Amino acid sequence: xxxxxxxxFTAWLLFVYFFALLALVLSYCKRxxxxxxxxxxxxxxxxxxxxxxxxxxxxxxxxxxxxxALGGWNQNYVALLIFIAHVIVLHMWYFIFxxxxxxxxxxxxxxxxxxxxxxxxxxxxxxxLLAALLLIPYFIxxxxxxxxxxxxxxxxxxxxxxxxxxxxxxxISNNLNQKPDLFNHKDLKFISAEDLNKYSQI
Numbered sequence: 001x002x003x004x005x006x007x008x009f010t011a012w013l014l015f016v017y018f019f020a021l022l023a024l025v026l027s028y029c030k031r032x033x034x035x036x037x038x039x040x041x042x043x044x045x046x047x048x049x050x051x052x053x054x055x056x057x058x059x060x061x062x063x064x065x066x067x068x069a070l071g072g073w074n075q076n077y078v079a080l081l082i083f084i085a086h087v088i089v090l091h092m093w094y095f096i097f098x099x100x101x102x103x104x105x106x107x108x109x110x111x112x113x114x115x116x117x118x119x120x121x122x123x124x125x126x127x128x129l130l131a132a133l134l135l136i137p138y139f140i141x142x143x144x145x146x147x148x149x150x151x152x153x154x155x156x157x158x159x160x161x162x163x164x165x166x167x168x169x170x171x172i173s174n175n176l177n178q179k180p181d182l183f184n185h186k187d188l189k190f191i192s193a194e195d196l197n198k199y200s201q202i
Contacts, residue, residue, distance in 0.1 A: 008068060013061040019087055020057055023094040030098035038155040049145060056138045063134040067127055079123040086120045089113055107153045110146045117142060
């Protein structure tokens, strides 16, 4: 590889991993939320998927680099813009899931990611077959992750999370027979809609 070629590939790699790093930090900071969710037995530790995503991101960057090398912005700006939008949309899911705690919207966003990913594949295959084929491992991981999250959503349709950062939210104690201690964060927990109704009757 020539130095310019190495730099171009590295630039796309850094672009992809920049968003991946933000997502990783966010998921780590909010790991307690994910741990409290009910999950199917086979995905008790979904963080294993991160290992496979690491290599999938390398293929994503390589795919974008090939499109860049075959014409750059002048000839392939549409395909490259779709790729950039695809990466951004993909990582917006982490914000929706870990910040808003909206499981249904998070699942709908998985569908949005799939649609954008298909558009990305079509845009790339019209320019370079290998660039499109490099996206296939990513598609497989996306399909697996979407299915896993669909099952998580089904397991937690009545799941409610109340953050202490919102003053209008109710604070629920682990012991539903007593009022929670507002100054003891250990009393707070993730609750289901049934528990919330039970507490409201106290």
